[in-house]
Amino acid sequence: MATDLHRAVTVQGLTRSFDGRPVVxxxxxTLRAGQFTALLGHSGCGKSTLLRILAGLDREIxxxxxxxxxxxxxxxxxxxxxxxxxxxxxxxxxxxxxGRAVAEKALDEVGLGHRSGAWxxxxxxxxxxxxSLARALVRDPDLLLxxxxxxxxxxLTRLKAQRLVAELWQRRGxxxxxxxxDVDEAxxxxxRALVMRDGVIAYDTAVDLDRPRSPGDPALAGLRTRLLxxxxxxxxxxxESATA
Amino acid sequence: xxxxxxxxxxxxxxxPLPDVESLTPAxxxxxxxxxxxxxxxxxxxxxxxxxxxxxxATGVLPADVLASPGTIARAAGELVGDGTLPTAMxxxxxxxxxxxxxxxxxxIALALVSGLSRLGEDLVDAPVQMLRTVPWVGLIPLFIIWLxxxxxxKVALIALGVAFHLYLNVYAGIRGVDARLVEAGESLGLGxxxxxxxxxxxxxxxxxxxxxxxxxxxxxxxLVFGESINADAGIGFLMNQAREFFxxxxxxVCLVVYAFLGLLADALVRTLERLLLQWRPTFTGQ
Ligand SMILES: Nc1ncnc2c1ncn2[C@@H]1O[C@H](COP(=O)(O)OP(=O)(O)O)[C@@H](O)[C@H]1O
Ligand SMILES: [Mg+2]
Numbered sequence: 211m212a213t214d215l216h217r218a219v220t221v222q223g224l225t226r227s228f229d230g231r232p233v234v235x236x237x238x239x240t241l242r243a244g245q246f247t248a249l250l251g252h253s254g255c256g257k258s259t260l261l262r263i264l265a266g267l268d269r270e271i272x273x274x275x276x277x278x279x280x281x282x283x284x285x286x287x288x289x290x291x292x293x294x295x296x297x298x299x300x301x302x303x304x305x306x307x308x309g310r311a312v313a314e315k316a317l318d319e320v321g322l323g324h325r326s327g328a329w330x331x332x333x334x335x336x337x338x339x340x341x342s343l344a345r346a347l348v349r350d351p352d353l354l355l356x357x358x359x360x361x362x363x364x365x366l367t368r369l370k371a372q373r374l375v376a377e378l379w380q381r382r383g384x385x386x387x388x389x390x391x392d393v394d395e396a397x398x399x400x401x402r403a404l405v406m407r408d409g410v411i412a413y414d415t416a417v418d419l420d421r422p423r424s425p426g427d428p429a430l431a432g433l434r435t436r437l438l439x440x441x442x443x444x445x446x447x448x449x450e451s452a453t454a
Numbered sequence: 455x456x457x458x459x460x461x462x463x464x465x466x467x468x469x470p471l472p473d474v475e476s477l478t479p480a481x482x483x484x485x486x487x488x489x490x491x492x493x494x495x496x497x498x499x500x501x502x503x504x505x506x507x508x509x510x511a512t513g514v515l516p517a518d519v520l521a522s523p524g525t526i527a528r529a530a531g532e533l534v535g536d537g538t539l540p541t542a543m544x545x546x547x548x549x550x551x552x553x554x555x556x557x558x559x560x561x562i563a564l565a566l567v568s569g570l571s572r573l574g575e576d577l578v579d580a581p582v583q584m585l586r587t588v589p590w591v592g593l594i595p596l597f598i599i600w601l602x603x604x605x606x607x608k609v610a611l612i613a614l615g616v617a618f619h620l621y622l623n624v625y626a627g628i629r630g631v632d633a634r635l636v637e638a639g640e641s642l643g644l645g646x647x648x649x650x651x652x653x654x655x656x657x658x659x660x661x662x663x664x665x666x667x668x669x670x671x672x673x674x675x676x677l678v679f680g681e682s683i684n685a686d687a688g689i690g691f692l693m694n695q696a697r698e699f700f701x702x703x704x705x706x707v708c709l710v711v712y713a714f715l716g717l718l719a720d721a722l723v724r725t726l727e728r729l730l731l732q733w734r735p736t737f738t739g740q
Contacts, residue, residue, distance in 0.1 A: 265641050282641070289638035293656040293733045302652060303642030331735035345642070 217276070218243035218353055218385040219264065224273035225409075226259055233259050235409030236273070243352070246379055246386045248396030248417075250441060251406035257389045260406070261357050264387065278385070281353040282346035286361050288338035290330040290345075297326040300345045316348035317341070320374060336367035340374070347378060354379075356388045360395065369425070372398060376421070393437045397430045398423055405440040413440040521703035529703035530710075538692065543711060545688040546681065549605065550673050550715075553612025557669065560613065561620030562662075569628030569658070570650060582621055590614050591679055598683065608680035615672035620665040627661020628654055660734065663727050670719040674712060 219241035226234040233256040241247055251257045262268045263275060265283045290299045297313035304312075310326070317323045320340040330338060339359060346354060356375070360368040376399055379386050390396055396403045397417055405413035415436070419429055438444070468476075503523050509515040510522030517525065533539035564582065567574035593614065597607035631654050639653040681690020689708050696704035 262637075267637055267641055283638075285634070285638065287634065289634055291635060291639075291653060291656070292735065293659070294652070303639065303644045303648065305643075329733050331733065349642075 217241075218245070218278060219387070220274065220276040221264075222274040224260075224263065224271060224275060226256075226263060226268065226271045232409055234263070234271075237410050239404075239411055241353075241385055241387060243385050244383050245402060246388070246400050247402045247404060248388045248390055248400035249404045249406060250390060250393065250396055250437065252441065253391060255406050256409055257391075257406055258357055261355050261387065261389050264353070265355050278352035280349060280351050281355060282349045282351035283355045283357065284339075284342045284346045284359045286358040288330075288333075288342035290333075290338060290341055292330050294330075295326070296322070296328050296330060296333070296341050299330065299341060300326075300348050302345070304349065313344075313348065316344040319347060319378065320344045336363055336371060339363060339371060343371075343375070343378070347382070350382075351384055354382075354384050354386045356386065358389055358391070360390075360392075368395075375399065380421075393434055393441070394425055396437070397427075397434060398425055403433075403437060405437065407440075413437075518700050518702060521701075521706060526703045526706045526710075529701070530707045533692075533704065533707060539707070539711070542687065542689045542692050543715075546677060546690070547715070549608050549680070549688065550612060550677055552605075552609045553676065554616055554669070554673055556609065557613035557616030557673075558620055561617035561665075561669070562624055564617070565621045565624035565628065569625045570654070579625070582618075586618060586622070590618065590676075594679065594683060603684040607683075608677070608685070611680045612673050612676040615676040616669040619669035619672055620662070623661045623665025623668065624658055627658030627665075630661060631657035660731055663723065663731065666726075667720070667723045670723060671716065674716045674719070678712065 217240060219239065221237060221239040224234055224237040224239075225232055237260065249257055249260070259268070261283070263271055264277055265281060266277070267283075290296070291302065294302065297310050297317065300313035300316055301308055301310075314323050314326050317326050320343050322337060322340050322344060325333060325337060325341070330341070333341060339362075343359070359375075360371050363371055372395060375386075375388075379399075388396070388399060397419075400417050403415050403417055404411050407413075415433065417430070417433065419427065423430075470476075506515070506520075507523050510517070510520075510524075515522070521529070530539070564578050568578035568582075569575070590611070594607070594611065597610050601607040601610060635657065636649060636653055639649050644652060678690065681688050682694065685691040685694065689711055693705055693708045696702075696708070
C-alpha cells in the first residue's frame with residue numbers, strides 16, 4: 211500500500227527530442243496515487259508531449275517511465291469517432307463485449323445519458339467533451355490524463371465541466387494529471403501544481419485549500435501570483451499597459 | 455386594438471432607417487404555394503421535346519439525321535415488345551456487373567495493401583500511379599490481342615476503369631484519415647486490427663463512395679467503348695446494327711437506355727451514401 215500511495219507515476223531522466231531539439235530534457239516527476247496534479251506551462255513548452263509519453267502514445271524516448279497499466283486520456287479536442295454513435299464511442303476499445311448499459315452508466319455520470327444514441331456531430335462542444343470524459347472514465351483508469359480538456363469551451367461551460375471533473379475525481383479517487391495553461395483552473399482543481407519550463411519541471415508546489423473551492427479564492431492570491439511569476443507574467447502588467 | 459395615446463409599453467419603432475435591413479422569414483406563412491419544384495424542372499425538357507417534334511414534323515430535321523421523338527417512342531415500344539431490348543440490356547448489365555466485381559475487388563485490395571502499409575505503398579502505389587497515365591481506352595487493341603473478341607476484353611476494360619478509380623479514392627481516403635483520431639483509438643487500447651476496423655476503414659468510407667461513383671460512371675463509358683468493338687449481343691451490338699441500317703431512332707433508344715442505366719447507378723450510390731455516411735457533419739444544401 212505504501213509504495214502505491216507514493217508512486218502512481220514515476221519518471222526519471224526522461225528525454226524526448228524532435229529533430230535533435232530536446233522538448234523534454236531529463237525530466238523527473240513522481241505522482242502520488244489519488245492525487246490531482248495540474249501541469250502548467252507556456253504553449254509549446256512540451257506539456258502535451260509529456261502527456262502523450264505518459265499515455266504510452268510516444269515511445270521514442272530515453273529515460274525511465276513507470277505508469278499504471280490502466281490509464282485513459284481526454285484530449286483538448288474530444289476526438290470522438292464521427293462514424294460511431296456516442297455510446298459506441300464510449301465502449302470503443304474496451305475488452306470483452308460490454309453492453310450499451312455500461313456506456314450509458316458512464317454517460318449518466320457526466321450527465322449525458324440522454325444523448326447516448328446520438329451522432330457525435332449533433333453534440334455541442336461541451337457535450338462532446340463530456341462524452342470524451344465518459345469514454346475515459348468507463349475504462350476505470352488508475353491514471354487519468356487530461357490535456358487542456360476545457361480549453362475550447364466557453365467560460366460558462368468550462369466552469370460546469372471543471373466542477374464535473376472535480377466531482378468525478380472525488381468519487382473515483384484516481385490519479386489525475388491535468389495539463390492546462392490556466393492558473394485559476396489549476397488552483398480550483400489541483401492538490402499540487404507543476405510548472406514546466408525548458409523541458410523540466412521548474413516549479414512544484416502544493417495547493418493546500420479545503421474543497422469545494424471557489425474561483426479566485428483570496429486565500430490563494432499569493433500562490434496565484436507566484437505561479438504567474440513562474441510563468442513569466444507579473445500581475446501588474448494588465449493595469450500598467452491599460453494606463454500606458 | 456386601437457391606440458390613440460402612447461401606451462405604457464410602446465411598440466418598437468419599425469420605421470425604415472438607412473443601413474437597416476428587415477429580415478423576413480424565409481417561408482412567409484400563408485403565402486400562396488408556388489409551382490412545385492419538379493414541375494418547374496420539367497418545363498425545360500418538355501419544351502425541348504416539343505421543339506424537336508415540330509422540327510421533325512416540318513421536315514427541318516430529316517429522319518436519317520435524327521428521328522422524331524414519336525418515332526423513337528414507337529421504336530422503343532417495338533424493341534421492348536419483341537424482347538430485343540430487355541435481352542440486350544441483360545447482356546450489357548452482366549458485363550458491367552462482372553467488370554465492377556472484378557475491378558472492385560482488385561482496386562480495393564490494392565488500395566488496402568498500399569494504404570495500410572508502407573511496404574505495400576512502395577510496392578503497389580508507384581506502378582499503379584505510373585499505369586494511371588496510360589489512357590485506358592488505348593488498351594483496347596492490346597486487350598483484343600490478349601483476350602480475343604469475346605466477353606473477356608469487354609469485361610477487362612470495365613474492370614480496369616473501375617479498379618483505377620476505386621484504388622485512387624480508397625487509397626486517398628485511407629491516407630486522409632485524421633491522425634488524431636488514430637491516436638485517440640490507440641489511447642483507447644485498440645490494436646492494429648482494431649484501429650483498421652474502427653478508425654481507418656470507416657474514415658476512408660467517404661473516399662470509397664466517391665470512388666464508387668466515379669467507377670460506375672467509368673464502367674458505363676467502358677461498356678460503350680467495349681461494345682462498339684465486335685459485339686454480338688448487348689446494347690452496343692443493337693447500336694452497331696442500327697448504324698448499318700441508318701436507324702437513328704434505335705440508336706437514340708440505346709443512348710437513352712445507357713443514360714437511364716447511368717442514372718439508376720447514380721441513384722443507387724446516393725442511397726448507399728445516405729445510409730452509410732449519415733454520420734458526416736457536412737453541408738447538405740439548403
Ligand atoms: N510531432 C512533432 N514533430 C516535431 N515537433 C513537435 C511534434 N510535436 C510537438 N513538437 C514540438 O514540441 C514542442 C512542444 O509541443 P507540445 O508538447 O505540443 O506543447 P504544449 O506545451 O503546448 O502542449 C513544440 O515546440 C512543438 O513544435
Ligand atoms: Mg498542448
